[in-house]
Amino acid sequence: MSTAILDNKPNVPEVIPTFTATLIIRRFDPDVDDEPRWQDFDVEVYPTDRILDALHKIKWEQDGSLTFRRSCAHGVCGSDAMRINGRNRLACKTLIKDLDLSKPIYVEAIKGLPLEKDLVVNMDPFFESFKAVQPFLIASSKPDKERLQSVTQRARFDDTTKCILCAACTSSCPVFWTDGQYFGPAAIVNAHRFIFDSRDEGAQVRLDILNDKEGVWRCRTTFNCTDACPRGIEVTKAIAEVKQAIIRGKV
Amino acid sequence: MTAIPVPRSGDTAPRKKRRVNWEKWGWIYMRVSGVFLVVLIFGHLFVNLVSGEGVKAIDFAFVAGKWANPFFVVWDTLLLWLALIHGGNGMRTLVNDYANNRTLRKVLLIAILASTVILIVLGTLVIYTFDPCPTGGDASLLPDFCKAG
Numbered sequence: 347m348s349t350a351i352l353d354n355k356p357n358v359p360e361v362i363p364t365f366t367a368t369l370i371i372r373r374f375d376p377d378v379d380d381e382p383r384w385q386d387f388d389v390e391v392y393p394t395d396r397i398l399d400a401l402h403k404i405k406w407e408q409d410g411s412l413t414f415r416r417s418c419a420h421g422v423c424g425s426d427a428m429r430i431n432g433r434n435r436l437a438c439k440t441l442i443k444d445l446d447l448s449k450p451i452y453v454e455a456i457k458g459l460p461l462e463k464d465l466v467v468n469m470d471p472f473f474e475s476f477k478a479v480q481p482f483l484i485a486s487s488k489p490d491k492e493r494l495q496s497v498t499q500r501a502r503f504d505d506t507t508k509c510i511l512c513a514a515c516t517s518s519c520p521v522f523w524t525d526g527q528y529f530g531p532a533a534i535v536n537a538h539r540f541i542f543d544s545r546d547e548g549a550q551v552r553l554d555i556l557n558d559k560e561g562v563w564r565c566r567t568t569f570n571c572t573d574a575c576p577r578g579i580e581v582t583k584a585i586a587e588v589k590q591a592i593i594r595g596k597v
Numbered sequence: 598m599t600a601i602p603v604p605r606s607g608d609t610a611p612r613k614k615r616r617v618n619w620e621k622w623g624w625i626y627m628r629v630s631g632v633f634l635v636v637l638i639f640g641h642l643f644v645n646l647v648s649g650e651g652v653k654a655i656d657f658a659f660v661a662g663k664w665a666n667p668f669f670v671v672w673d674t675l676l677l678w679l680a681l682i683h684g685g686n687g688m689r690t691l692v693n694d695y696a697n698n699r700t701l702r703k704v705l706l707i708a709i710l711a712s713t714v715i716l717i718v719l720g721t722l723v724i725y726t727f728d729p730c731p732t733g734g735d736a737s738l739l740p741d742f743c744k745a746g
Contacts, residue, residue: 521694563620566694592621 367391367442369400371412372454373464382461386450391442397430397453398437401465414465421576424512428465429454434514434574456517458526472513475529479537479555484548499544506539506584508577515571515581521564528564529556531571531581538584541597549597557592565589623686630679637676644669658740661729670724677720685713 367389374382387408389400398419405412417423419438426437431445431452445451459467485493509532516522516530537556541549556562562585571581591597644663646652663669688709696702730743 524694524697557618557621559620561620563624564694566690589624593625 362392364390364392365447367400367447368450369397369404370450370452371404371464372452373412374455374461375411375463382454384452393441393443395442396438397428397435397440397442397451398426400442401437401453412465413463422510424510427456427512427514427517427576429456434518436512436514436576439576456513458517458519458523459513467517469513471526472516472530472532473511475516475533476511476536478529479533479552480548481536481540483540483543483546484551485545486547493545495544502544503539503542505579506535506542508579509535509539510577511536512576514574514576515579518570518574520568520570521566527560529558529561531565531585534562534565534585534588535579535581538588541588541591549591553588553592556588562589562592623690627683627686630683633675634679634683637672637679640672641676656740657729657738658742661727661740664724664727673724674721677724678717681713681717681720685709 368386369389370384370386372382373379373385387404389403389408391400391403398416401412401414401416405414414426414428414437416426416438418425421436421439424436427434428437429435429452430437430440434456437453442451453465455461455465455467459469459472462468511532513532515535516532519528519531521528522530534556537552540546541552565582565585567582567586569582571585572579572583575581645655664673689706692702692705692709696705730739734743736744
């Protein structure tokens with residue numbers, strides 16, 4: 347190996363270009379504000395920075411009271427779903443340079459769930475719907491050995507196993523916005539994950555739950571959920587498959 | 598902030614056991630009737646507006662002539678019922694999705710139901726009791742064969 351070449355390289359660090367991004371954030375402090383208000387921040391960012399990095403810079407350097415959720419910061423935990431320029435995305439998966447920088451970037455909390463503070467909403471109703479579809483394996487036999495499954499059987503529900511419960515889909519659904527009684531795409535996706543699992547025996551229970559006034563029939567196939575999903579799950583297709591299963595009465 | 602009721606508050610535990618599931622049948626009805634309506638509506642438009650002399654031929658006599666054939670009586674009855682229920686159910690869906698206020702929702706739903714029922718009853722009456730020569734009608738508006746009779 348020619349290590350000599352490396353030694354010849356100039357030892358000057360490359361200057362990484364930065365640019366200024368303007369973020370307009372919808373702030374709400376329940377102790378002070380009656381109504382949410384928009385506040386703008388100028389942040390110096392790198393082309394590799396994401397919205398989450400900009401939010402961090404604001405919180406750490408400009409205004410420590412800015413409140414938002416984040417955990418893993420790598421698109422897996424599903425904590426930082428928010429409305430960025432009117433679209434539901436994960437702040438940690440949205441590169442600032444990919445947005446339209448000729449205009450300011452609007453950041454607000456996801457819609458349809460009760461706003462608690464700044465970018466934080468109360469997720470309880472969302473998880474109530476999730477719990478209601480019984481998102482766990484229901485099997486009668488005791489597991490003496492592993493439950494075998496063919497590649498095809500596993501592939502049947504592979505898409506819906508990707509859900510990270512970030513609520514980007516449910517809070518992008520116009521039916522959910524109006525009265526919030528609809529189960530919502532995320533709950534149906536997670537029901538789908540078990541309904542079509544060959545090892546599970548609770549499919550009929552879940553289909554009965556979703557065959558409800560507020561169940562799958564309220565889906566208007568607007569595809570907002572599919573557009574919003576940061577994991578690329580075909581949410582509307584999954585809902586349609588659950589509808590089909592209910593009509594046919596079998597999986 | 599506008600007050601949106603807390604979603605799914607407290608109604609997750611008790612679920613009513615199997616009654617007729619109107620939501621499901623409504624959904625299926627919209628799809629099935631939609632397929633029929635495509636054929637019925639375009640057939641209706643073609644027979645009335647394109648074939649023969651086209652739109653100029655439409656008068657009491659044309660309608661009476663059509664309904665002398667039981668095929669078109671059945672056609673028009675199906676068209677009337679399927680289209681009105683399809684439209685009514687579609688508007689009910691819209692109201693359920695977008696009317697937040699309970700009272701407003703109820704008023705709108707009743708108005709939709711009433712107008713659908715009235716239009717179906719009136720339309721069905723017309724199809725089955727149509728008289729091309731009503732007594733006391735303005736002679737200039739009536740078809741020629743009325744004078745002969």
